[in-house]
Amino acid sequence: MLSYLALGDSYTIGEAVPAEGRWPMRLAAALRAQGVALADPSILATTGWTTDELSAAMDAAAFAPPYELVSLLIGVNNQYRGRTADEYRGEFRRLLERAIALAGARPGRVLVLSIPDWGVTSFARESGRDTAQIAAELDAFNAIAAGETRAAGAAFVDIAPISRDYPALLADDGLHPSAAQYALWAEAALPVARHLLA
Template structure:
């Protein structure tokens, strides 16, 4: 009997050894794709009105202010259809008005997502009638609002840069007088802009770093460099984002 019991226990042990061990259980976390912001739905088109500061005299076309604005929007996933620039070096307010009228057959009755306006330095430079400037600036602002589809929040007036803070300005007449006149013009366009409740972008202070920071001035010694335009956008883009979120 004892022999039988011993034999039975040996068989039982061998049977247990032959059984495969169960694989260890592991738990895996499901792979969750990263959250990405959906692209903005509005298709953006830009109308830029002005003079040399909008055209980008002294820098490549790709690095002028309107095109840097376009690139900044694209980098934030905005769908930018394009930018239409009506600007030329030397233009006063009356010349900008005439050019807009002459291109009516090109832009038709188009409305734009964003409209920028920067004009007046040549009125100041050429000692034009200040009262006429105020009148024509207001007319141009009305046109800008119309081209924005009546949406005043889509219009951005940029202050006039101070060219006294360039090597050219330092060697032309009285730099202090230039700055005083630029302030006078900007005070006027600011009041008009605020009266219409459009956005106002103060870039004059940046331009006044031109002597301390020569890299802010283009190679011609007079106009803003591409780097200065980039600085403009740093203060403008928060306003643009807020507007496009509405």
């Protein structure tokens, strides 16, 4: 079986959904259904992590590279905590470099997903957040991630529009995506991941 490492935060660990509902688990299952012998992912992700916290966790983790596929989705908590786009650029770039190294120095085996827009959630609305500001800041972060990813030769999948098109697909906490939304993310990532593994 081909190995898969998924790096991220609450969106990768699937806060408030069953393990099988997480998008990396759904992606692996969908690839197997198409004949790609990809194992379930090893996941290094925790709700609330920022880029530097993921990096620190990677320092302490026991990896088994090279992985045939590495995914990265990180940054929402940087925006949530009011950190700058410039800081995000530098820290994201370093994480991407590490992801590529874990993929055996093959950028063509690294898959980056954009940050979804939590400003459309019922949590954001009910807590009186400035949803337009959240959207603008996340768009800036995602533009950075897309540019860095493409410059490095890795693949980028923009799932932010899915989060905006399906704002009701939320877990019971009203903030994190439901398994149904994660299924849409996996569906969007599937053809890209299959191409990377071809």
